[in-house]
Amino acid sequence: MPISLASEEILETIRMVQMENLDIRTITMGISLRDCACSDIEKTCQKIYDKITKYAENLVAVGNEIEKEYGIPIINKRISVTPIGIVAESCKCNDYVQIARVLDKAAREVGVNFLGGFSSLVHKGMTEGDRKLITSIPQSLAETERVCASVNVGTTKAGINMDAVKIMGNVIKETAELTKEQDGLGCAKLVVFCNVPEDNPFMAGAFHGVGEPEAVINVGVSGPGVVLNAIKKNPKVDFGQLATIIKKMAFKITRMGELVGREAANRLGIPFGIVDLSLAPTPAIGDSVADILEAMGLERCGTHGTTAALALLNDAVKKGGAMASSYVGGLSGAFIPVSEDAGMIRAVEAGALDINKLEAMTCVCSVGLDMIAVPGDTSAATISAIIADEAAIGMINKKTTAVRIIPVPGKTVGEMVHFGGLLGKAPIMPVNRYSSQKFIERGGRIPAPIQALTN
Amino acid sequence: MQKISSSRIVVTVVGKDKVGIIAEVANVLAQNNANILDISQTILQEFFTMIMIVDISQCVVDFNTLKEKLEQTGEKIGVKIMAQHEDVFQFMHRI
Numbered sequence: 001m002p003i004s005l006a007s008e009e010i011l012e013t014i015r016m017v018q019m020e021n022l023d024i025r026t027i028t029m030g031i032s033l034r035d036c037a038c039s040d041i042e043k044t045c046q047k048i049y050d051k052i053t054k055y056a057e058n059l060v061a062v063g064n065e066i067e068k069e070y071g072i073p074i075i076n077k078r079i080s081v082t083p084i085g086i087v088a089e090s091c092k093c094n095d096y097v098q099i100a101r102v103l104d105k106a107a108r109e110v111g112v113n114f115l116g117g118f119s120s121l122v123h124k125g126m127t128e129g130d131r132k133l134i135t136s137i138p139q140s141l142a143e144t145e146r147v148c149a150s151v152n153v154g155t156t157k158a159g160i161n162m163d164a165v166k167i168m169g170n171v172i173k174e175t176a177e178l179t180k181e182q183d184g185l186g187c188a189k190l191v192v193f194c195n196v197p198e199d200n201p202f203m204a205g206a207f208h209g210v211g212e213p214e215a216v217i218n219v220g221v222s223g224p225g226v227v228l229n230a231i232k233k234n235p236k237v238d239f240g241q242l243a244t245i246i247k248k249m250a251f252k253i254t255r256m257g258e259l260v261g262r263e264a265a266n267r268l269g270i271p272f273g274i275v276d277l278s279l280a281p282t283p284a285i286g287d288s289v290a291d292i293l294e295a296m297g298l299e300r301c302g303t304h305g306t307t308a309a310l311a312l313l314n315d316a317v318k319k320g321g322a323m324a325s326s327y328v329g330g331l332s333g334a335f336i337p338v339s340e341d342a343g344m345i346r347a348v349e350a351g352a353l354d355i356n357k358l359e360a361m362t363c364v365c366s367v368g369l370d371m372i373a374v375p376g377d378t379s380a381a382t383i384s385a386i387i388a389d390e391a392a393i394g395m396i397n398k399k400t401t402a403v404r405i406i407p408v409p410g411k412t413v414g415e416m417v418h419f420g421g422l423l424g425k426a427p428i429m430p431v432n433r434y435s436s437q438k439f440i441e442r443g444g445r446i447p448a449p450i451q452a453l454t455n
Numbered sequence: 456m457q458k459i460s461s462s463r464i465v466v467t468v469v470g471k472d473k474v475g476i477i478a479e480v481a482n483v484l485a486q487n488n489a490n491i492l493d494i495s496q497t498i499l500q501e502f503f504t505m506i507m508i509v510d511i512s513q514c515v516v517d518f519n520t521l522k523e524k525l526e527q528t529g530e531k532i533g534v535k536i537m538a539q540h541e542d543v544f545q546f547m548h549r550i
Binding site for chain 1: 508542
């Protein structure tokens with residue numbers, strides 16, 4: 001077999017990993033817990049624990065093995081499960097906190113840092129199980145370390161369940177209050193979605209959808225640093241060339257994800273699902289989506305032109321990635337989590353970026369208002385209204401949107417909150433001071449838009 | 456543990472140029488019966504950069520052990536040595 005690798009290609013890969021923070025952000029194993037349903041909650045818990053620890057027994061070891069052999073860092077190994085609102089529905093009990101505890105225990109046992117799926121899909125209405133799950137969220141997130149919760153409150157096909165939106169405002173407030181010792185950290189593990197994907201590998205919004213197989217391996221790549229450097233090297237090219245440069249980089253990043261995903265699936269004996277083409281930033285310097293937007297020629301992320309820059313970036317990433325992988329899914333777009341992106345934090349501190357601009361940016365990228373810290377005295381109705389706005393953007397534009405917002409107890413605008421690790425730190429951002437109370441109190445469902453009538 | 460499809464690895468050495476780098480690396484590979492298929496080297500921004508394509512199908516130790524030995528050798532002589540399966544590069548740059 002001829003040696004076909006050029007040394008420039010080898011050095012490019014080495015540079016991407018060593019100097020530009022290219023990594024596989026997560027290998028996430030989806031596990032169906034549908035067969036764990038039982039009227040006895042103790043039995044359900046035992047089944048859940050046994051199943052997760054059996055399927056994911058080797059997940060972390062295999063991830064570490066691949067990391068070594070390929071020389072590509074794999075930052076997180078995670079698990080997503082069937083929405084617990086479905087699994088626990090037949091249990092005779094008043095709340096599901098006990099199930100959250102068992103999920104946490106199973107996650108700890110197999111060594112994953114997060115497990116997603118303490119979730120319900122209530123875009124059209126709630127069952128009794130959904131209601132119990134949602135009311136169990138604050139206590140569950142306060143008591144557990146690794147469990148992540150999500151609730152889908154709207155879809156393009158169903159409209160927006162405003163009753164659920166209203167409840168989620170209260171749930172977020174309560175979660176913040178119960179975790180106030182850690183500055184409302186519980187809210188960092190809770191996402192409210194519209195048009196939630198069922199195969200997303202990224203936390204905190206991952207769960208194993210009902211249309212998914214028994215178990216599956218999904219992969220989330222990263223790589224803002226790689227795209228950033230490629231753009232920096234070409235400061236004066238026009239937008240067409242800029243898009244091409246981003247596409248090429250996205251292709252390479254995604255290939256890496258596809259390779260790792262397939263290899264992990266192969267070694268674990270579980271089918272490979274999808275690669276999620278998201279550019280996920282980290283607090284590390286240079287690993288920032290905001291930096292990319294600024295490298296395109298904006299003085300600060302958040303200024304006029306930011307939405308256009310993000311639209312170009314997001315689209316080019318998808319185009320490059322779609323060619324690199326046969327199965328693309330999940331959220332697939334640029335993430336803009338404020339606390340996890342050093343450039344976003346800098347932009348907020350400089351007064352260039354506010355919640356309104358972030359909302360506009362979510363129209364053209366995945367996912368939504370992500371990891372945003374707001375004053376602790378923000379009302380539940382205001383949080384609900386923020387969720388409703390995001391859900392409306394998602395519903396009308398047939399895309400996923402989400403809200404992960406932290407009303408930090410006892411803190412106000414100008415202060416900083418530190419979550420640590422990948423969750424980073426966030427400046428408290430002001431919200432609109434006028435009330436949305438009466439609007440939220442109406443209740444009911446915002447009807448599905450005309451875009452829903454596609455048949 | 457399952458085998459990766461290819462038995463070829465890429466060994467990359469980056470660091471300050473000095474006498475005997477190739478000799479040291481080649482020595483480790485020879486001791487473990489790993490066959491060097493190709494070597495290329497350049498000086499990149501004052502740094503010595505060497506790339507080796509190595510066949511480990513007859514290697515007497517497993518990949519991870521070889522990788523560790525190479526890394527230790529790198530530390531000893533003050534350069535960074537990386538060993539990765541060739542698949543990564545093939546997959547990333549070739550369709």
